[in-house]
Amino acid sequence: xLEVKNLFLKKGDFVLHKLSxxxxxxxxxxxxxxxxxxxxxxxxxxxxxxxxEGSIFFDGKDITxxxxxxxxFGFVYQSFLLFPNMNVKDNxxxxxxxxxxxxxxKLFDDxxxxxxxxxxxxxxxxxxxxxxRQRIAIARAIYSRPKLLLLDEPLxxxxxxxxxxxxxxxxxxxxxxxxxxxxxxxxxxxxxxxADCVAVMIDGKILQTGGAYEVLNEPNNIEVAKFLGFKNVxxxxxxxxxxxxxxxxxxxxxxxxxxxxxxxxxxxxxxxENILGISDHYKIFAKVGNDTFFCKVHENGFEKKVLxxxxxxxxxxxxxxxxxI
Amino acid sequence: xxxxxxxxxxxxxxxxxxxxLFLSVxxxxxxxxxxxxxxxxSIFLTLKSAFYAVVFVCITxxxxxxxxxxxxxxxxxxxxxxxxxxxxxxxxxxxxxxxIAFSNGYFNFIDTTTGIVSAMMFLSAPFLINGAKExxxxxxxxxxxxxxxxxxxxxxxxxSIALPNARNDILNGALMMWSRGLxxxxxxxxxxxxxxxxxxxxxxxxxxxxxxxxxxVAAAMILVSVFIFLAIRFVNNRIK
Numbered sequence: 001x002l003e004v005k006n007l008f009l010k011k012g013d014f015v016l017h018k019l020s021x022x023x024x025x026x027x028x029x030x031x032x033x034x035x036x037x038x039x040x041x042x043x044x045x046x047x048x049x050x051x052x053e054g055s056i057f058f059d060g061k062d063i064t065x066x067x068x069x070x071x072x073f074g075f076v077y078q079s080f081l082l083f084p085n086m087n088v089k090d091n092x093x094x095x096x097x098x099x100x101x102x103x104x105x106k107l108f109d110d111x112x113x114x115x116x117x118x119x120x121x122x123x124x125x126x127x128x129x130x131x132x133r134q135r136i137a138i139a140r141a142i143y144s145r146p147k148l149l150l151l152d153e154p155l156x157x158x159x160x161x162x163x164x165x166x167x168x169x170x171x172x173x174x175x176x177x178x179x180x181x182x183x184x185x186x187x188x189x190x191x192x193x194x195a196d197c198v199a200v201m202i203d204g205k206i207l208q209t210g211g212a213y214e215v216l217n218e219p220n221n222i223e224v225a226k227f228l229g230f231k232n233v234x235x236x237x238x239x240x241x242x243x244x245x246x247x248x249x250x251x252x253x254x255x256x257x258x259x260x261x262x263x264x265x266x267x268x269x270x271x272x273e274n275i276l277g278i279s280d281h282y283k284i285f286a287k288v289g290n291d292t293f294f295c296k297v298h299e300n301g302f303e304k305k306v307l308x309x310x311x312x313x314x315x316x317x318x319x320x321x322x323x324x325i
Numbered sequence: 326x327x328x329x330x331x332x333x334x335x336x337x338x339x340x341x342x343x344x345x346l347f348l349s350v351x352x353x354x355x356x357x358x359x360x361x362x363x364x365x366x367s368i369f370l371t372l373k374s375a376f377y378a379v380v381f382v383c384i385t386x387x388x389x390x391x392x393x394x395x396x397x398x399x400x401x402x403x404x405x406x407x408x409x410x411x412x413x414x415x416x417x418x419x420x421x422x423x424x425i426a427f428s429n430g431y432f433n434f435i436d437t438t439t440g441i442v443s444a445m446m447f448l449s450a451p452f453l454i455n456g457a458k459e460x461x462x463x464x465x466x467x468x469x470x471x472x473x474x475x476x477x478x479x480x481x482x483x484x485s486i487a488l489p490n491a492r493n494d495i496l497n498g499a500l501m502m503w504s505r506g507l508x509x510x511x512x513x514x515x516x517x518x519x520x521x522x523x524x525x526x527x528x529x530x531x532x533x534x535x536x537x538x539x540x541x542v543a544a545a546m547i548l549v550s551v552f553i554f555l556a557i558r559f560v561n562n563r564i565k
Binding site (some may be wrong): 047048049062067068069071073074075077079081083084085092094095097140141144146150184 | 445470475478481
């Protein structure tokens with residue numbers, strides 16, 4: 001198990017603010033964050049490539065001051081960084097120059113088979129596609145038999161048509177090679193497909209950590225909610241609560257429109273600001289006081305309502321559809 | 326069209342003297358000159374001294390170039406500028422400086438091969454250091470990071486990743502340094518008139534016997550240098 005305690009790093013203007021989190025053994029941990037939020041720097045810190053303050057423990061042992069070559073963590077960068085002075089096979093078996101690899105031949109054959117790279121082994125690394133480079137970088141990292149695999153945006157340079165199959169392969173790595181994975185990305189879909197646990201990182205701070213479903217569906221603060229793409233994040237004062245700095249969110253497709261005021265649900269008079277037709281649904285922006293609600297109405301439902309821009313009407317929000325942040 | 330015209334002027338300026346030299350001397354005469362013991366010993370001494378200088382700077386200057394390329398430290402720009410000073414100073418002044426620094430009784434310097442090597446090295450080392458430095462800068466440091474996570478320590482990362490991937494720039498720098506060393510006259514003539522390296526021999530024959538006797542030596546020296554230069558390039562391309 002990896003445990004990071006109060007990890008602090010300052011580089012130029014950028015700071016990792018005393019980060020603490022744990023990653024369970026043989027789990028798939030996804031660190032979600034925008035570009036420039038410090039994800040790569042955090043991975044490099046865990047790998048021992050940055051001088052940090054704080055502590056890092058692995059399987060109960062303090063590895064904070066251990067050099068990278070002694071940590072036994074694999075690292076796959078976003079651009080894969082295959083060594084240009086070696087062919088594909090030499091890249092994969094590079095680690096065998098420095099340490100004894102258990103069942104090396106068997107592992108090599110298994111990786112070649114699992115990642116479908118047999119036809120690439122004699123190739124020069126300059127003549128490979130993004131997906132091929134990615135598979136070779138992963139094979140190279142796993143061939144060194146790491147206990148923890150650090151993946152830095154591993155799918156960003158891969159053709160979208162292959163992403164699903166690659167994501168499945170990534171998930172399978174854990175059981176097949178008895179490893180733990182820390183994967184950083186800005187892509188929610190990757191996180192939701194791959195992660196057992198998710199942490200959200202914004203501006204060098206980890207703002208929420210937890211189970212994948214919990215983090216992706218129940219953000220615990222407004223920054224995480226906005227980052228995760230939640231629409232309609234508003235202060236609870238709209239609902240009549242007096243708490244400051246409390247917010248709620250409502251799924252755009254759960255908002256309904258109606259002419260008559262109602263008391264059994266939240267009902268707000270609104271003015272229709274804008275209506276955009278998108279294939280099978282309409283995006284409607286409705287102004288309630290100073291706030292604009294974003295609503296999605298299915299094509300069939302919309303035709304019955306016959307709303308036009310500038311119309312005065314009401315939006316209905318059922319209490320059960322509200323998520324408090 | 327204008328660019329081609331302007332380029333042609335420079336290309337002619339650079340090539341005509343060499344072509345004229347070879348045509349006026351003639352290849353038979355060059356061949357005869359190379360068989361002259363004084364000439365071939367002088368050319369061999371020049372090649373050997375320049376090579377020793379390159380080897381010494383490879384051993385000491387490549388690690389220095391790597392440190393400069395990979396680390397930022399206070400006064401780095403000033404330090405780099407100091408390393409470039411030998412390129413800027415007049416060569417005879419460099420020779421005088423070397424004499425003052427090393428002819429102290431402990432170091433057999435004047436009129437020795439060591440003195441020649443030192444003079445060549447002093448003035449041409451920046452070519453190799455700068456070439457290697459640029460080469461190392463071009464190698465993404467993250468290659469080295471990956472190598473370290475795969476079990477290589479810093480020393481082995483240097484030899485297995487940094488050095489092979491900066492090889493072309495280092496080789497170019499080494500060739501530049503070597504060729505610069507071959508042509509070194511000003512500093513060498515102050516430190517060691519004897520034994521005579523080729524540029525000193527050419528100067529000596531020109532002063533004593535005139536153009537007719539110095540030109541074949543000059544042509545022979547250029548021919549041998551170009552041959553070795555092309556051979557190294559060819560071997561490097563084959564390895565690539």
